[in-house]
Amino acid sequence: MHATICDLITDLVQNSIEACATDIKLNVEETKTNLNVVIADNGKGMSTAVLEKAKDPFYSDGQKHKHRRVGLGLPFLFQTAEMTGGNAAIKSTEGVGTTVTFQFDPANVDLPMFGNFTMAAVTLMTYGFEGNLTIERSVDGAGYSISKMEVLDALGDLNDTENLILLKNYMASQEEEIKVL
């Protein structure tokens, strides 16, 4: 499984990007007893048959890398859920989009550390894709929301190092605010 929950989230949002989504919503909600994550996209979706196969680590649609026979993103999610007594579900409709949800127990000793959400958000916001990504984030009720379009509007070029540093500081300040409380 991935080393941190944030790595897992990054990987799953990238699936949405690769599914040609133009609108992705990432909701990450932490409370003392629950970690609740929803990733909803309007990408190309999957048929029921493909969806079943996608849970198999030895399945890949073969479009990205012709000779590869593995796809570990979703299997990592289900492995983590299984090993920590959490829930993970994926719903998809071909041509409409895919929604991945999971709930983990923060107190479970086998659950990976949460990780660095600031850098996860920075990498996802600046991953080269045309669409929008909206992040809703909360810890024990305190939260913030930010979208890639807002960031793009404020900063412009998101691959410029100076803008990346500003974005990182911005995200860090949002995270700090909700973690302090």
Next chain:
Amino acid sequence: MAKMTLEELRSLRDTKKKEMTQRDSGGKSAQIIIGMGTCGIAAGAKEAFDAFLDELNSHDVKDTRITQTGCMGLCFSEPTVEVAVPGMPRVIYGNVDGKVARRIVKEHIIGKALVSDHIFDKPAADIIK
């Protein structure tokens, strides 16, 4: 750090932009491409990304772009990072943890010398075909 608003973010950007136009950068910029596939993420590509930002910032290197890509087919040597500095050969570095990322900034991007012990020359054949 106090919670920043989008307005503050915008005005910071404008201040930086002004500084930038006053500076004569020569218009040649280096490019860093970080492999962010499942393999890269698992191996710590985000830490490398963070270290690049931090080191570029602390050395005040401005004219550099950082982009991301998927798996480059070198999963055994993740995190992998491609670096293109004008006038130097494009190289792919493997096993780039935070420490190596900082070395790449200091030695390659600023010092214009390759970090020889981490070089892989090009992506795996089945990826570039």
